[in-house]
Amino acid sequence: MEQVVKVTRNYQITIPAGIRERAGIKIGDKVLIYYDEKEKVIKIKKINELDRVIRMLDDLPERKIDWKKIKKEYYEAKGNY
Numbered sequence: 651m652e653q654v655v656k657v658t659r660n661y662q663i664t665i666p667a668g669i670r671e672r673a674g675i676k677i678g679d680k681v682l683i684y685y686d687e688k689e690k691v692i693k694i695k696k697i698n699e700l701d702r703v704i705r706m707l708d709d710l711p712e713r714k715i716d717w718k719k720i721k722k723e724y725y726e727a728k729g730n731y
Contacts (some may be wrong), residue, residue, distance in 0.1 A: 665694070700724060 653666045665675060675681065675696050682695045682705075697705075704717045 651669060651672060653669065655663045655666065657663055665673075670676075673694075673696050680697050680699075680702065682697050682701075684693055684695075685691075686693050700721060704721055707715075707717055
């Protein structure tokens with residue numbers, strides 16, 4: 651699914667309703683926006699608090715905890731994996 655949107659003078663865009671609904675994005679949700687160098691496109695991904703914390707911890711040196719395993723176990727326990 652794709653749609654064309656206009657960038658405002660403040661460099662803002664509105665995520666179209668159909669895309670928001672498919673991505674499950676609701677008011678107050680946090681999203682990660684980044685430029686994919688390989689594909690040369692801007693991507694937006696809905697994130698939750700656990701994703702945000704794991705991203706911060708991934709940047710720490712000499713990480714000895716398997717955060718991906720913890721995340722998987724967390725989602726399995728919630729029934730969302």
